[in-house]
Amino acid sequence: MKITHIVQGTWIGIVTGIFLALFLKVIQSFTEEKVYTLLLNVDYIPIVKEYQFPEVIEVFFHLIVSVVLCIILVILYNKSNGFIRNHAILFPFLVNVAIGLVLYPTTSFSDRTPTVTNTTSLFWWIAGHAAYGLFIGVLISRKSKSMR
Known part of the structure; x- marks a missing residue:
C-alpha cells in the first residue's frame, strides 16, 4: 500500500462523504x-x-467510514488490471448500491429512522449511494489518470 493511495482515498472519502x-x-x-x-x-x-x-460527531463517524471505503477502492483500482480498472466508474457505483442495500435494513434497529418497508426512503437512500458511488468512481479515475 502506497502513501499516495491513502492520501488519494482520504481526500476522495472526505469530499464524497460530505456530498x-x-x-x-x-x-x-x-x-x-x-x-x-x-x-x-x-x-x-x-x-x-x-x-x-x-x-x-455523527458526521465525523460517517466520514471515517467513507475514507476507509475510498482508500480500499483506490487500492483495488490501482492494483487491478481487469474489471475494476476497466470499469473505474461502474465498480464504485455497484459497490455503493450494494452497500446501500445491505445497510438499509439497519433502519429496523431504531425508532428514529424510516421503517424498513418505506419504499420512498429506500429509493432516496439508494439514489444517494448510487450518486456517491459514481462521484467516487469519477474522482478515482481522474486522479489516477493524472498521476500516471
Missing part, C-alpha cells in the same frame, strides 16, 4: 424521509448505541 451527507440532508429536509438520520444512525452498534452524539 452524500449533504445530499441526504437536503432530501430529508424537503421530503421528511429520515434518510439523513439513517446515514448518521449508530443505534445498531453495541455500546455506541448507548450514547447520544452531537450531529458533527
Whole structure:
C-alpha cells in the first residue's frame, strides 16, 4: 500500500462523504424521509448505541467510514488490471448500491429512522449511494489518470 493511495482515498472519502451527507440532508429536509438520520444512525452498534452524539460527531463517524471505503477502492483500482480498472466508474457505483442495500435494513434497529418497508426512503437512500458511488468512481479515475 502506497502513501499516495491513502492520501488519494482520504481526500476522495472526505469530499464524497460530505456530498452524500449533504445530499441526504437536503432530501430529508424537503421530503421528511429520515434518510439523513439513517446515514448518521449508530443505534445498531453495541455500546455506541448507548450514547447520544452531537450531529458533527455523527458526521465525523460517517466520514471515517467513507475514507476507509475510498482508500480500499483506490487500492483495488490501482492494483487491478481487469474489471475494476476497466470499469473505474461502474465498480464504485455497484459497490455503493450494494452497500446501500445491505445497510438499509439497519433502519429496523431504531425508532428514529424510516421503517424498513418505506419504499420512498429506500429509493432516496439508494439514489444517494448510487450518486456517491459514481462521484467516487469519477474522482478515482481522474486522479489516477493524472498521476500516471
